[in-house]
Amino acid sequence: MSSQRLSRDVLLPLLMEHVLTHGLGQASLRPLAKAAGTSDRMLIYHFGSKERLISELLTFAASVYAAGLEAVITTDAHPPTRADLLARILEQNAGPASQPFKNLWWEIVGGAARDLPGYREAARGMMHELLGWLERNMPPGDPDPAGGARFLLTVIEGTMMLSAVGHEDTAHAGLLAGGLLPS
Amino acid sequence: MSSQRLSRDVLLPLLMEHVLTHGLGQASLRPLAKAAGTSDRMLIYHFGSKERLISELLTFAASVYAAGLEAVITTDAHPPTRADLLARILEQNAGPASQPFKNLWWEIVGGAARDLPGYREAARGMMHELLGWLERNMPPGDPDPAGGARFLLTVIEGTMMLSAVGHEDTAHAGLLAGGLLPS
DNA sequence: TTCCTCTTGTAGCACTTGCTACATTTCCGT
DNA sequence: ACGGAAATGTAGCAAGTGCTACAAGAGGAA
Structure with a gap:
């Protein structure tokens, strides 16, 4: 049991690294095994089935995501306004470093929409984590941190989606028109 | 040529109906052919390759989506405020009728993020269409229809995404806190 | 040592994948 | 009717899919 764990x-x-670059949908056992330095035989042995492998991989990805957010919390100073906070988050998410994770994210959303096993839980967990992070990092003195965090989350995800399909300018113009970005 | 077309x-x-219910990622030639009443042999004959089939299918889906929006334009009366318009759109999108199309949509977004051939064009096109529809259907007398439409689009897509992963309540609370929904 | 469980390698099975070779039918212009 | 092109059926190929049967090494407890 302990050595299995x-x-x-x-x-x-190792599996997640492969999935981040090659995608979750196309991931089959033999390439995954090769990326992890084993055989498909061993993956089935350790995880039982591919379905359970993917499921465990998703919860693992969710935990990695949560840990990444926690790391940001301790190192960053709090932006003074909602607009500054939003701008900072969007800037960070637009960077190339977060691209692979965003690619994976859309596959997770798609799986959650189709209710594939494990997907909705992972997606829910990650959003819950991000929401918590937002709420804890709202500008000091914000009149409604809870509602504000939820509002920002909605706007952030909309911007992410539009950016994914090449409409980042549309989202940017929308946020400016909504008065949500610092001028 | 004409008979090919x-x-x-x-x-x-027929292909799109199959894809709407079974998903785009899992769609392989033989099940697709069965759904369309032909053989894989014929699909390759008519489309050249699976990749081109998917590409044509995506542009077709985009055109269907656009036509659907146009149909709504002529039948609906204009909501008096942005909040009413937003509420109406979210209500319509939450219905079960649009579920299959939303499922397909997330796969398209994922493909666009990974830059698969045809995906980004289709996604861009559909968003362009929706944006145009929004702009044309902004409440009469709106001070900034262009910016407002872009703002609404961002908020709508964020809400769609959160709903897809089981966070519809989060999005709803956010929109209320942002003053974007009628009380 | 002996025994037992955990772990791993080697082959392989039944099936699906996209696609093709080849032959045949169907259909339209002449 | 005839000839050529378009359209379709049959069969199959090479590769890849998830997964399993079987045997064998590894390592610790007695």
């Missing part, structure tokens, strides 16, 4: 903990990061 | 026009709706 150990093996999985070793495998999951 | 005819065949394609007959096939595409």
Whole structure:
């Protein structure tokens, strides 16, 4: 049991790296195994089935995402206004470093929409985490941190989606028109 | 050429119906052919390759989407405020009728993010169409129809995404806190 | 040592994938 | 009716899919 858990903990990061670059939908056992330095035989042995592998991979991805947010919390100073906070988040998400994770994210959303096993839980978890982070990092003295965080989250995700399909300028213009970005 | 075009026009709706219910990622030639009443052999004959089939299917889906929006334009009366318009759109999108199309939409977004051939064009086109529809249907006398439409689009898509992962309540609370929904 | 469980390698099975070779039918212009 | 092109059926190929049967090494407990 303990060595099984150990093996999985070793495998999951390698598997996730492969999934981040090659996509979740196209991931099949043999390429995954190769990326993790094992065989398909071993993946089935450790995870039971591909479905459970994917499911565990998603919860692992969610935990990595949460950890990344926590890391940001401790290092950043709080932006003084909602607009500054929003601008900062969008700027960070637009960077190339977060591209692979965003690609994975859309596959997770798609899986959640179709209710594939494990997808909705992972997606819900990540959004819950991000919402919590937002709420904790709202500008000091914000009149409605809870509502404001939810509002920002909605706007952020809309911007992400529009950016994914090449409409970042549309989203930007919308946020400006809504008075949500610093001029 | 003309009979080829005819065949394609007959096939595409049947193919799209199959894709709407079964998903785009899992769509392989033989099930697609079965749904359209032909053989994989014929699909390759008419479309050249699976990649081109998917590409044509996406532009077809985009045109269907556009036509659907146009139909709504002529039948609806204009809501008096932005909040009413937003509420009406969200209500319509939350209905079960638009569920299959939304499922397909997330796959398109994922494909666009990964830059698969044809995906980004289709996604861009549909968003362009929706944006145009919004702009044309902004409340009469709105001070900034162009910017307002872009703002609404961003908020709408964010709400769609959060709803897809089971966070519709979060989005709703956010819109209320942002003063974007009628009380 | 012996035994037992955990872990791993080798082959392979039944099936699906996109696509093609080849032959045949269908249909339209002459 | 005839000839050529378009359209379709049959069969199959090479590769890849998830997964399993079987055997064998590894490592610790007795």
